[in-house]
Amino acid sequence: MVLFTDFGEGSIYVGEMKGVILKVNPSRTIVDLTHNIHPQNVLQGAFLLKETFHFFPRGSIFVCVVDPGVGSTRKGLAIETRNFIFLGPDNGLLFPAVCEDRVNRVVSIENKAQLPEKISSTFHGRDVFAHVAAKLSKGLDIGELGPVIHKIKDLDLPTPRVEGGKIVCTVLFIDSFGNIITNLKRSGFREELSRSLKISIGGSCYTLPLVNSYHEVKENQPLTLFDSFGCLELSVNRGSASEYFGVKCGDVISIMLDKEKNLIS
Amino acid sequence: MVLFTDFGEGSIYVGEMKGVILKVNPSRTIVDLTHNIHPQNVLQGAFLLKETFHFFPRGSIFVCVVDPGVGSTRKGLAIETRNFIFLGPDNGLLFPAVCEDRVNRVVSIENKAQLPEKISSTFHGRDVFAHVAAKLSKGLDIGELGPVIHKIKDLDLPTPRVEGGKIVCTVLFIDSFGNIITNLKRSGFREELSRSLKISIGGSCYTLPLVNSYHEVKENQPLTLFDSFGCLELSVNRGSASEYFGVKCGDVISIMLDKEKNLIS
Amino acid sequence: MVLFTDFGEGSIYVGEMKGVILKVNPSRTIVDLTHNIHPQNVLQGAFLLKETFHFFPRGSIFVCVVDPGVGSTRKGLAIETRNFIFLGPDNGLLFPAVCEDRVNRVVSIENKAQLPEKISSTFHGRDVFAHVAAKLSKGLDIGELGPVIHKIKDLDLPTPRVEGGKIVCTVLFIDSFGNIITNLKRSGFREELSRSLKISIGGSCYTLPLVNSYHEVKENQPLTLFDSFGCLELSVNRGSASEYFGVKCGDVISIMLDKEKNLIS
Incomplete structure (x- = not known):
């Protein structure tokens, strides 16, 4: 149970x-x-x-x-x-x-x-x-x-959309470390990805390394990775990305597409 | 255990x-x-x-x-x-x-x-x-x-009291949604209740609907109901009543008695 | 597990x-x-x-x-x-x-x-x-x-040190009551202790009673005791020592040695 x-x-x-x-x-x-x-x-x-x-x-x-x-x-x-x-x-x-x-x-x-x-x-x-x-x-x-029924209320989780040279995704969860978890899945990308992402959050622009684990950047430095859900996550090594970027659940984050290999397949 | x-x-x-x-x-x-x-x-x-x-x-x-x-x-x-x-x-x-x-x-x-x-x-x-x-x-x-004893420290939970045309009750618990739970039980009222209550909280007066469940009022609107403890609860649909009313545990809330049917039996 | x-x-x-x-x-x-x-x-x-x-x-x-x-x-x-x-x-x-x-x-x-x-x-x-x-x-x-190994990363918990007439100890934990738990163990002291300790925290000096349990001082009064870990703890009866002293995890606290019997053995 x-x-x-x-x-x-x-x-x-x-x-x-x-x-x-x-x-x-x-x-x-x-x-x-x-x-x-x-x-x-x-x-x-x-x-x-x-x-x-x-x-x-x-x-x-x-x-x-x-x-x-x-x-x-x-x-x-x-x-x-x-x-x-x-x-x-x-x-x-x-x-x-x-x-x-x-x-x-x-x-x-x-x-x-x-x-x-x-x-x-x-x-x-x-x-x-x-x-x-x-x-x-x-x-x-x-x-x-009770009776068997054949229709229940559906709910479509928001999916990232490509819009004028960027991928617009949604923050669905912020964990207790302050990591920002988006709805953008690793499986949405072609195999090879560039090693950094240009990301726009609430009017500000950041170029963030795309790494495999937190320790690859220095302490208190921001990063992105695909996390244990397989989702794109914004994080700060040993810090809180939620505080760093001022992001909360439901916010929208845009990823600039400057290389073809970063396009959603 | x-x-x-x-x-x-x-x-x-x-x-x-x-x-x-x-x-x-x-x-x-x-x-x-x-x-x-x-x-x-x-x-x-x-x-x-x-x-x-x-x-x-x-x-x-x-x-x-x-x-x-x-x-x-x-x-x-x-x-x-x-x-x-x-x-x-x-x-x-x-x-x-x-x-x-x-x-x-x-x-x-x-x-x-x-x-x-x-x-x-x-x-x-x-x-x-x-x-x-x-x-x-x-x-x-x-x-x-150890030895059997015959006297233990008692503790009387505060009970609502009627005072000059109002019922004075005490906030005993605020839950994680911010719902305000008082010591006033449904069983203290006659069967039929009016559909709204006049409530005085810290100098301010509110007329609040008395409903059966939260969704009966619009989002972010305050309400009262008798909750799953059977106690009078102040709530805000999809919001925090504790923040809305600025109430904390131990505070006192008064309910104006303007109709006979609202009197404590 | x-x-x-x-x-x-x-x-x-x-x-x-x-x-x-x-x-x-x-x-x-x-x-x-x-x-x-x-x-x-x-x-x-x-x-x-x-x-x-x-x-x-x-x-x-x-x-x-x-x-x-x-x-x-x-x-x-x-x-x-x-x-x-x-x-x-x-x-x-x-x-x-x-x-x-x-x-x-x-x-x-x-x-x-x-x-x-x-x-x-x-x-x-x-x-x-x-x-x-x-x-x-x-x-x-x-x-x-996997393979048996013979060396792992060590970690020495900080120990209190005696320095110019005082014991310098470290705050390792603050519990949900706001109690401040240091690394100074009861076993580090000779049997008999004085009934109060002079303590320096962030530039301020306090003389605090050394008691056995919280209720021995009045409500909202600060105290020290050796707690359920056997560690020196700063507490406030029915209050939060962490707020009272403005202390957080990792901070350093000094205890003045004015009597021989308070020396670490």
Whole structure:
């Protein structure tokens, strides 16, 4: 059982979810993937879930809660994919991950017989998703949770676009070191890349080395690399790129195309 | 085994407690309820423990450490209730929770034979409570920990009071979204409530909608609702109510009584 | 399996490591010692690891990642000590801990047959250390990971020095309460100590009581004590010493020697 929320690490809300799960299935291992999704940032959640779910063992049940629309008419979903089960709100959060792993079955969680008597209108993570996750972990079939549905809310992660001699990409995540992670994948480039990139951020222009690891530049010097997600990352060796460049999640970064080999393939 | 402290999430002190527990009982599941209690805020700890312990399975052992008086003459308690065991300092932290679950037996942890040889005077969470919790989890009876006592320090959670046409309530918790959680329970109101509340906060007056879930107001608009604790909560849809209203833990909020149906029953 | 990193609590990088471990060994208990080491502060990591590893049960595998040189030529180490296995970069992080527990065998992790096909150049915590830790937890001998080596990078934790009538010590850690933990051990003093210490911090001089526990001084009053690590700690009862004194990690603090009994033995 893997928990993935925007509740903030150490939130008592996470503790309550764990209590609910253990009450139904006391022997279940519960792992925190992260609870540090930027509050109510469904896009960031969708990106990070897609990039990380595959590290977990086959059969894992993901309980995913970034849910600004809780209590509205948005559905609660249970999705069986090739290797996993994903639970979460129907707001696009699960969409990129379940597409990547291929969907077998989607169920709208509606069957009151499988839900607690009292359900708050503000915390379905605890009252709906954690509760049914624990039941699934004990062998309940997702078909028992409600009707199969054939359409869920999609969410297209922003892709970099080429525009007048530059690649425009989006910052999707800033990690605890201050590294800036963009949506530009290594796989989007031809094999050979130049050894530096011209990058425009909020009106300023930088020429930054493109390296393989942080230590290749001096301390407190900026750099770019393709990181452990395979994404273009702006970093400062032993420093915070987010502070250095004044960049935050959702910002746009442009990469100047001055050599043909840097073009997106 | 459930850990509940004010050490801050990811504190190495929590890690040390887990080591101590696993050294005595390597197979025990350890769950973090929260470690984000405001440092040394016994009142907040007592409130949140009371609101959340019941989510855990019967037989859980709660190790609760919000302990500004560590090393003083305050007792260390082991309390057996109807469904659980609670361990923690005798400073009121456990009082509301154990009263709610009904007390069977209270023991003052004093028996040196059950304690480590060296006990620091600053970290009983590790040297006393985690240690004996692990022993209890292996079957030790709490009676082995020391003498039964019949009086513990009480702590009355503040209750809202009606005062000259308004209900005066207290902010007990601000969550990671910035939601403001008060001590005013839904159950204190008659069934039918008006659809908005007049609220006075630090000299300013607001008329706020009383809704069921956050999405019922526009983004960045303030609202009130009864939350997943059943408490009156001030929130801002997709924003931080704590920043919006400039409110912090311990502050007082007044609700104007302009309709009879809003009176506390 | 014990995780110890500077990724920040709740970092998704920690979640990825847990996924990798569970994929290889789904039944393994994983415990977080801490993830709040100050980013890339190898010295602080080395200090805290040395002070805390012994709380864990014999046979624990420590996965330790404070690794600013990831992707460089620095080796990845697997060290078998008398009671534990330690995994981490060869940058001194493990040195004080493994010396304390006595080293049996040191292996440089190089055997590609035991490593994943794709290894990022920025996240060996996930791709190397978590992966081989999981294999070791299933019984793999550390000798299978690569050649035995006989020299690793050492790291000497700074020790207090006596200089012209004062003891000069270093701040190695500031905890979530704001307590200031120095490298000066109780064991460095003769049995009897005076009841106050004259301390010089950044040009200012303070006479502070030396007590056994926080509550011995009034609220918001500063104090010193030997803490649960056995180290001299500056604290403020129910407050933050770090804010009070304006001290941060790495700063130097001097203790005036005005009585013979305060001399380091």
